[in-house]
Amino acid sequence: MKISILYGTETGNAEMLAEDIQAELDAAHDVTCDNLADTDPTALDPTRFYLLVCSTYGDGELPASAQPFAEAIDKAGPDLSNVHFAIFGLGDSEYHETFNGGPKRLAELMIARGARQIGDRIAHDASGPDLAEDIAFPWAEQVLAEAEERLGAPA
Amino acid sequence: MTGKIAIVGAGPSGCFLAQALLKAAPDLEVDLIDALPVPYGLVRYGVAADHQGTKAVTRQFARVFERQGARFFGNLCIGRDISLDDLRAAYDVVVLAAGMSVDNRLGVPGGDLEGVYGAGRITRALYEHPDAEALPDLGSHPLIVGNGNVAIDLLRLLAKQPEELAGSDLGPGPSDWLARSGIETITVTGRSPAARAKFDPVMIKELAKLGGVSIRVIGAGEAPDDEAAKRLDALAVIDGHGDGPRKIDFRFELTPAEVLGAAGKVTGMRFSTAAGDAQHIACSSVLTAIGFGPADDLPREALIAAAADREAGALAPGLYATGWFRRGPRGTIPDNRADAQALAGRILAEISASPAKPGRGLFDGRPGIVDYDGWCRIDAAETAAPSQGRCRIKIPTRTGMTMAAIEGATSR
Ligand SMILES: Cc1cc2nc3c(=O)[nH]c(=O)nc-3n(C[C@H](O)[C@H](O)[C@H](O)COP(=O)(O)OP(=O)(O)OC[C@H]3O[C@@H](n4cnc5c(N)ncnc54)[C@H](O)[C@@H]3O)c2cc1C
Numbered sequence: 001m002k003i004s005i006l007y008g009t010e011t012g013n014a015e016m017l018a019e020d021i022q023a024e025l026d027a028a029h030d031v032t033c034d035n036l037a038d039t040d041p042t043a044l045d046p047t048r049f050y051l052l053v054c055s056t057y058g059d060g061e062l063p064a065s066a067q068p069f070a071e072a073i074d075k076a077g078p079d080l081s082n083v084h085f086a087i088f089g090l091g092d093s094e095y096h097e098t099f100n101g102g103p104k105r106l107a108e109l110m111i112a113r114g115a116r117q118i119g120d121r122i123a124h125d126a127s128g129p130d131l132a133e134d135i136a137f138p139w140a141e142q143v144l145a146e147a148e149e150r151l152g153a154p155a
Numbered sequence: 156m157t158g159k160i161a162i163v164g165a166g167p168s169g170c171f172l173a174q175a176l177l178k179a180a181p182d183l184e185v186d187l188i189d190a191l192p193v194p195y196g197l198v199r200y201g202v203a204a205d206h207q208g209t210k211a212v213t214r215q216f217a218r219v220f221e222r223q224g225a226r227f228f229g230n231l232c233i234g235r236d237i238s239l240d241d242l243r244a245a246y247d248v249v250v251l252a253a254g255m256s257v258d259n260r261l262g263v264p265g266g267d268l269e270g271v272y273g274a275g276r277i278t279r280a281l282y283e284h285p286d287a288e289a290l291p292d293l294g295s296h297p298l299i300v301g302n303g304n305v306a307i308d309l310l311r312l313l314a315k316q317p318e319e320l321a322g323s324d325l326g327p328g329p330s331d332w333l334a335r336s337g338i339e340t341i342t343v344t345g346r347s348p349a350a351r352a353k354f355d356p357v358m359i360k361e362l363a364k365l366g367g368v369s370i371r372v373i374g375a376g377e378a379p380d381d382e383a384a385k386r387l388d389a390l391a392v393i394d395g396h397g398d399g400p401r402k403i404d405f406r407f408e409l410t411p412a413e414v415l416g417a418a419g420k421v422t423g424m425r426f427s428t429a430a431g432d433a434q435h436i437a438c439s440s441v442l443t444a445i446g447f448g449p450a451d452d453l454p455r456e457a458l459i460a461a462a463a464d465r466e467a468g469a470l471a472p473g474l475y476a477t478g479w480f481r482r483g484p485r486g487t488i489p490d491n492r493a494d495a496q497a498l499a500g501r502i503l504a505e506i507s508a509s510p511a512k513p514g515r516g517l518f519d520g521r522p523g524i525v526d527y528d529g530w531c532r533i534d535a536a537e538t539a540a541p542s543q544g545r546c547r548i549k550i551p552t553r554t555g556m557t558m559a560a561i562e563g564a565t566s567r
């Protein structure tokens with residue numbers, strides 16, 4: 001399958017995880033990995049499956065590198081109805097009221113433009129005992145299996 | 156691309172710079188040199204003990220050594236153990252990422268009284284920096300001067316009950332000091348109106364989780380814009396929070412005029428208000444969180460003044476600066492990342508390698524250097540048997556750390 005991993009980050013944790021996921025999937029799939037800051041939401045490709053990896057800042061807001069992407073969705077209002085994505089969050093349960101709020105907002109923005117979310121929005125907790133990749137790899141495997149069914153023929 | 160690069164300071168700025176350089180040019184020799192036997196700068200000794208999530212950024216930094224090939228030379232102070240000139244002669248590029256650690260002085264009469272302490276001094280002691288001075292007795296009513304995140308960190312730690320520090324890495328000595336502090340009231344004062352205070356609103360909202368306090372916000376005023384409204388909203392959330400025994404008062408628009416004392420000890424502070432009146436607040440100690448200046452191991456002011464392109468961090472041919480050392484003591488960890496990534500581009504465009512330079516050969520035969528494997532042994536010793544609800548028990552002395560670096564987990 002053709003997969004695009006897109007990350008939104010401030011201190012780089014989401015970027016590191018995105019690269020880890022890319023390395024994990026590289027052998028079996030065609031995988032690219034880019035910063036959301038360098039991604040144009042009007043140019044998303046319906047033949048690819050998008051894996052978003054995004055942290056949360058401020059008070060449940062998007063990290064700096066995801067903000068231009070969100071603003072561009074708001075402004076351009078692209079039709080994303082053939083775009084499939086799954087989203088993984090990096091957060092910190094110390095911020096319990098707004099835990100994983102950034103990815104929630106990002107998913108809502110995409111869905112409002114018609115994009116189809118695959119799988120649950122799950123998150124790594126920086127205050128928890130697990131390593132991000134230990135949660136993200138099984139998540140990626142599962143959403144990929146679902147996506148292969150929905151997007152049809154594996155590449 | 157080849158070349159030898161020495162980064163002075165293994166804090167977040169130095170680590171992010173090494174990460175960006177080696178990502179773009181994996182064959183560079185990048186050495187991170189730190190005056191301490193341990194890496195990560197203020198992530199270890201400044202970021203609050205109860206904010207472990209923020210410290211998780213060190214997982215990225217560990218990869219810089221473990222996978223990207225950067226080398227660590229700890230326990231080596233540039234300007235003291237080795238001169239900056241010798242370092243520059245040995246490397247193609249030297250980058251100063253040494254941060255800023257010296258507490259700014261209050262600069263008012265009485266500012267040097269016993270009982271006036273800088274936030275850096277207190278946080279270093281709390282977080283067991285090996286060069287920290289002992290934790291002082293703050294009395295029953297410390298007053299904090301400053302409204303930045305460091306002031307709020309300090310307030311939160313002083314206000315916490317022992318069980319609220321579970322999961323942190325606050326050491327047994329500092330934990331005991333906090334538990335026995337006898338603090339009844341903490342007053343936090345800022346020079347600006349609340350609308351322009353420097354703290355991050357989430358830092359204020361976090362105070363609403365404190366169990367043993369009763370918080371009052373006095374004179375927060377009006378919000379002229381949206382940014383300010385976020386700050387005032389956060390203050391409104393905590394105003395009136397709790398009915399615990401420890402009182403916390405926030406006050407604004409108070410410019411320090413004098414620290415008052417009797418028999419050499421602090422008894423209060425005099426401020427001037429926005430209207431120009433004098434206001435006295437009684438207190439037993441004064442904690443200043445009003446910024447930091449450079450240490451004197453490196454001639455920072457002269458280097459910055461003579462910089463070829465200060466904004467870009469280019470000081471002189473082959474000499475650069477980044478992070479707090481370049482910008483001053485402002486900005487969070489993400490700001491340093493952006494700064495380091497921009498500087499990496501500039502260095503890669505300008506570096507010219509002289510293969511004859513010895514690089515890390517300069518340190519050959521020097522005793523006492525702690526390398527990355529040594530840090531891993533220190534780290535293992537600190538995290539091997541964390542007890543009493545702590546995720547790590549730091550080794551507080553340089554000797555203890557260097558011994559653990561050699562002997563490993565058995566040396567404690
Ligand atoms: C109390 C406090 C709490 C903070 N909390 C947060 C927070 O929660 N979140 C956040 O994002 N930011 C926080 N910050 C800000 C953050 O710590 C800084 O933005 C960041 O650490 C600056 O990175 P730096 O690498 O430039 O400097 P530093 O982290 O200070 O690192 C400098 C390194 O250089 C070394 N060094 C100094 N002189 C020499 C020399 N002559 N030779 C060799 N080595 C030398 C030092 O030992 C140190 O390891 C906090 C700051 C403070 C003071």
Ligand SMILES: Cc1cc2nc3c(=O)[nH]c(=O)nc-3n(C[C@H](O)[C@H](O)[C@H](O)COP(=O)(O)O)c2cc1C
Binds near residue numbers: 090
């Ligand atoms: C100032 C600040 C605010 C944060 N706010 C939230 C938040 O509201 N909700 C959350 O789940 N995580 C929050 N976090 C935690 C980060 O999302 C978490 O540390 C993450 O690993 C950072 O990933 P990044 O390096 O990719 O940006 C916050 C962290 C900081 C430093």
